[in-house]
Amino acid sequence: MEAAILEEFGSKLSVKEQPTPEPGEGELLVKIKASGINPVDAKLAHGYMKDRLPHEFPMILGWDMAGIVEKRGHGARRFSVGDEVYAYARRPELNNHGTFADYITIPESYLAKKPINISFEEAGAIPLAGLTAYQSILEVGKLKLGDTVMILGASGGVGSFAVQLAKYEGAQVIAVASKDNHAYLKELGADHCLDYKDQKIEEVIWDIAPEGVDLVFDAVGGDTTLQGARCLKEGGRLVSITHKGDGLPDHIDFHYVFTEPNSRQLDHIREMVEAGTLKVKITKAYRLDDINDALEQIETGHTTGKIIVKM
Ligand SMILES: NC(=O)c1ccc[n+]([C@@H]2O[C@H](COP(=O)([O-])OP(=O)(O)OC[C@H]3O[C@@H](n4cnc5c(N)ncnc54)[C@H](OP(=O)(O)O)[C@@H]3O)[C@@H](O)[C@H]2O)c1
Known part of the structure; x- marks a missing residue:
């Protein structure tokens, strides 16, 4: 099979022939059709996370995928050959066998059926970003009907899903991104859009939410997280996927989320996609080369929606 491999931290990826893996006990061999690109892929290539995630070289990067089941390992019985599936394929033990490749072997517990009404390209863009928004907004953020949520980094991969999930829960959504993305965010359902470039969000938020917001979801980090914290109402919650909470006032109900694979949640996301509640915008599709x-x-930190690689 062809795969994009990393031979040392800090180098470019190179596309090379690699042995096609054999599915082991409880695993499936999946022919990958498309894989979402996420900021973590670039961070891994630079070696920024090398102490946290076990690895060996050569590494095949990539954590997102949609594809077709090609072979079942011994004992695997939940899916059939030919099933169309998608998955967030990060494994806790070793990060060598990623999704920027023609094939992957993966325990079937990671997989869910792909939404039937979208392409492989769209489905491959969902798992990591979609699960991140799901776990941050619904599970940890406990957003509920009538809440007001501010989403920092609203037009990116994760933010785009967060806006839609927050609307699905019946919240009022204040989306923060640059002005060029405001029309897109309105299409996703945002009630208010703020441009972080020409104003201070912690100064203008009070016109929209006089008591502050119930939840800030932060997909940006740095000083932006601290600005977001100043927009909370008393007792409000701050959920970040980029900031570990250093420098935040003690009274803030703060949570850091590191997204976990969860096929049950991917099933729920599939239902929302099939019902038309959740949409995926692909800004660009790349070839593996x-x-x-x-x-x-x-x-760049300024991608709108999702980008993907097609196998
Ligand atoms: N902890 C986890 O499990 C986890 C999971 C997924 C992602 N992440 C991290 O979360 C971050 C976002 O991921 P992503 O996939 O959504 O990235 P992305 O697709 O690159 O999107 C980034 C978005 O942030 C916006 N942005 C940049 N600077 C901003 C600012 N100062 N204020 C408000 N918005 C700003 C950009 O919008 P404009 O172009 O309009 O500026 C862009 O749309 C990354 O750092 C990623 O590594 C963590």
Whole structure:
């Protein structure tokens, strides 16, 4: 099979022939059709997370995928050959066998059926970003009907799902991103859009939410997290996927989320996609040979919606 491999931290990926893996006990061999590109892929390539995630070289990067079940290992019985599936494929033990490849072997407990009404490209863009928004907004953030939520980084991969999930829960959504993305955010359902470039969000928020917001979901980090904290109402919650909480006032109900694979939640997301509640915007599809261009784009920190690589 062809795969984009990393041979040392800090180097570019190179597309090379690699042995096609054999599914082990309880595993499936999946023919990958598309894989979402996420900021973490570039961070891993630079070695920023090398102490946290076990690895060996050569590494095949990539944690997102949609594809077709091609072979079942001994004991695997939940899916059939030919089933169309999607998954967040990060494994806790070793991060070598990622999704920027023609094939992956993966325990079937990671997989869910792909939504039937969207392409493999759209489905491959969902798992990591979709689960991150789901776990942050619904599970940890406990957003409920009538709450007001401020989403920092609303137009990116995670933010786009967060806006839609928050609307699905019946919340009032204040989306923060640059002005060029405001029309897109309105299409996703945002009630108010704020541009972080030409104003201070902690100064203008009071016109929209006079008591402050119930939940801040932060997909940006740094000083932006601290600004978001100042927009909370008393007792409000701050959920971040980028900030560990250093420097925040003690009274803030703060939670850091590191997204976990969860096929039950992917099933729920599939239902929402099939019902038309959740949409995916693909801004650009890359070929595997152009994987380094895709990583460069995601590193800008200004990608709208999702970008993917097609196998
Ligand atoms: N902890 C976890 O499990 C986890 C999971 C997924 C992602 N993450 C992290 O979360 C971050 C976001 O991920 P992503 O996939 O959504 O990234 P992305 O697709 O690159 O989106 C980033 C978005 O942030 C917006 N942005 C940049 N600076 C901003 C600012 N100062 N204020 C408000 N918005 C700003 C950009 O909008 P404009 O172009 O309009 O500026 C862009 O749409 C990354 O750092 C990623 O590594 C963590």
